[in-house]
Amino acid sequence: MNVYIETLGCQMNRLDSELITGQLLAAGYEITDDLEAADVFLINTCSVRAQAENKVYSRLGREAAIKRRRIVGVLGCLAQRRGASLLKRYPFVDIICGPGQLHALGEMIRHAAKGERTVACDPDRRDGRAVFASEGNSSIDSLDHDRNASVGSPAQAYVRIMRGCDKFCTYCIVPFVRGPEISRSPEAIYQEVKQLADAGRGEITLLGQTVNSYRYSAGDTSIRFSDLLERLAAIGGVRRLRFVTSYPTDFGGDILQTMRDLPNICRYIHCPPQSGSDRILKAMNRKYTRAQYDSFIDRAYDYLPDVTIAGDFIVGFPGERESDHQASADLIRRSRFKNSFIFKYSARPGTVGAKTLKDDVPFEVKRERNRELLAVQAEVSLEHFRSFTGRQVELLVEGPSPLAGKPINVSDDPNCVQMLGRTSGDHITVFQGPESLAGQYVNARVTGATAFTLFAEFCGGGERS
Ligand code: SAH
Ligand code: SF4
Ligand code: F3S
Numbered sequence: 001m002n003v004y005i006e007t008l009g010c011q012m013n014r015l016d017s018e019l020i021t022g023q024l025l026a027a028g029y030e031i032t033d034d035l036e037a038a039d040v041f042l043i044n045t046c047s048v049r050a051q052a053e054n055k056v057y058s059r060l061g062r063e064a065a066i067k068r069r070r071i072v073g074v075l076g077c078l079a080q081r082r083g084a085s086l087l088k089r090y091p092f093v094d095i096i097c098g099p100g101q102l103h104a105l106g107e108m109i110r111h112a113a114k115g116e117r118t119v120a121c122d123p124d125r126r127d128g129r130a131v132f133a134s135e136g137n138s139s140i141d142s143l144d145h146d147r148n149a150s151v152g153s154p155a156q157a158y159v160r161i162m163r164g165c166d167k168f169c170t171y172c173i174v175p176f177v178r179g180p181e182i183s184r185s186p187e188a189i190y191q192e193v194k195q196l197a198d199a200g201r202g203e204i205t206l207l208g209q210t211v212n213s214y215r216y217s218a219g220d221t222s223i224r225f226s227d228l229l230e231r232l233a234a235i236g237g238v239r240r241l242r243f244v245t246s247y248p249t250d251f252g253g254d255i256l257q258t259m260r261d262l263p264n265i266c267r268y269i270h271c272p273p274q275s276g277s278d279r280i281l282k283a284m285n286r287k288y289t290r291a292q293y294d295s296f297i298d299r300a301y302d303y304l305p306d307v308t309i310a311g312d313f314i315v316g317f318p319g320e321r322e323s324d325h326q327a328s329a330d331l332i333r334r335s336r337f338k339n340s341f342i343f344k345y346s347a348r349p350g351t352v353g354a355k356t357l358k359d360d361v362p363f364e365v366k367r368e369r370n371r372e373l374l375a376v377q378a379e380v381s382l383e384h385f386r387s388f389t390g391r392q393v394e395l396l397v398e399g400p401s402p403l404a405g406k407p408i409n410v411s412d413d414p415n416c417v418q419m420l421g422r423t424s425g426d427h428i429t430v431f432q433g434p435e436s437l438a439g440q441y442v443n444a445r446v447t448g449a450t451a452f453t454l455f456a457e458f459c460g461g462g463e464r465s
Contacts (some may be wrong), residue, residue, distance in 0.1 A: 004038035009046025022148035045078035049346040077177040103142035197237030210247035256303035272312030276331030277324035308425030316366030318357035385449035395421030
């Protein structure tokens with residue numbers, strides 16, 4: 001059977017889709033990128049904002065219009081949030097599978113082929129009943145540890161070091177759909193990273209909703225995130241180690257020091273402030289003040305003068321006034337972020353925000369504030385990117401630049417096309433070079449910049465990672 005997998009949402013979902021791919025290949029399924037011809041259509045979904053869910057609904061609407069009967073599976077966070085209730089509108093769906101149950105997907109497809117439907121979700125935290133690690137997500141490792149290291153991008157890989165989240169920011173659905181926070185054992189993570197590095201995937205990105213809150217305790221020993229970083233950075237073949245997403249108050253000096261000491265840990269921190277205003281931070285249940293966030297930023301630049309920092313913001317949170325919004329704009333300027341992801345507040349069913357706070361900022365105002373923050377960030381970004389002009393950077397080459405749609409060549413060399421690479425600080429960089437450089441590390445000299453991209457000249461390198 002041919003399986004087509006469509007992936008929406010964040011890096012966690014991208015990793016889950018890669019792990020499912022490996023698992024299904026091992027079980028004898030074929031993976032296809034031809035949607036029309038697929039016997040099985042799987043959609044790995046996101047629930048973080050209403051817009052993310054609407055994408056799934058419209059995709060399922062299109063599927064409903066297809067005459068040919070095939071197996072349809074809704075996976076991931078929306079599947080976990082909606083469970084069997086999805087069937088009312090989409091009765092043709094055969095599989096509804098939350099993120100904690102994906103290890104059994106092959107079996108679910110076999111059942112579906114016999115006409116049996118499966119709804120597999122973890123216990124719902126919104127039932128008012130606490131779900132603990134032992135009962136909720138017994139499958140913490142089961143999808144990850146069967147990993148086939150050669151499935152996926154040839155030079156990079158995501159590795160999950162923890163699942164779930166216990167922070168319960170008042171706007172956020174993630175603690176409900178991804179379950180309780182659990183850290184994986186350092187041995188399992190070590191083995192997985194080693195296998196990936198041995199397979200040539202030298203850029204490893206560690207994933208967690210609050211990745212730096214990682215802590216694993218067994219008996220008398222307790223492994224902190226900085227300890228884990230140190231162990232993983234020492235693995236031969238790990239050329240770059242990244243991690244996302246960080247939570248400000250869990251970013252101790254031990255992590256900054258480890259980053260400073262180990263050059264293969266990328267100079268990149270994604271640590272969302274969400275707002276620059278104390279009033280709003282409190283209403284969001286973010287457990288820090290503006291002053292604490294500012295001092296984290298100062299410490300980060302103190303330890304790592306060349307670090308790149310990225311943020312997320314929510315505009316139009318309930319009760320957000322113009323002065324709160326200006327505080328966010330000020331935070332962007334002060335923090336000198338490389339980039340920020342800016343989202344309009346979207347009330348998520350079942351969250352404290354949706355239950356107790358009135359979504360009272362008009363859509364027009366949200367849109368305007370979104371635009372304003374993007375404009376402020378663009379100014380800050382341009383200054384940041386321009387500061388690289390004339391410098392030499394090391395790039396991991398991803399491939400021909402997709403910006404042009406198809407490979408383009410604006411150089412004199414007929415063997416060159418516009419290639420795209422990334423610096424250790426996550427700067428997208430465009431240069432002219434042969435396509436054979438894909439997956440390799442090269443040096444380049446920066447000749448110009450926009451607010452989103454560095455332009456550079458290839459100056460050599462290109463050994464296999
Ligand atoms: N675990 C990460 C983020 C997970 S969700 C963290 O804690 O930083 C990714 C981003 O989506 C968040 O940083 C937030 O900015 C945004 N987001 C989450 N819930 C949202 C909501 N209800 N409305 C708008 N944006 C939201
Ligand atoms: Fe959501 Fe907050 Fe957890 Fe991030 S820390 S996943 S924003 S609840
Ligand atoms: Fe979306 Fe789930 Fe990620 S809600 S942002 S796919 S954890």
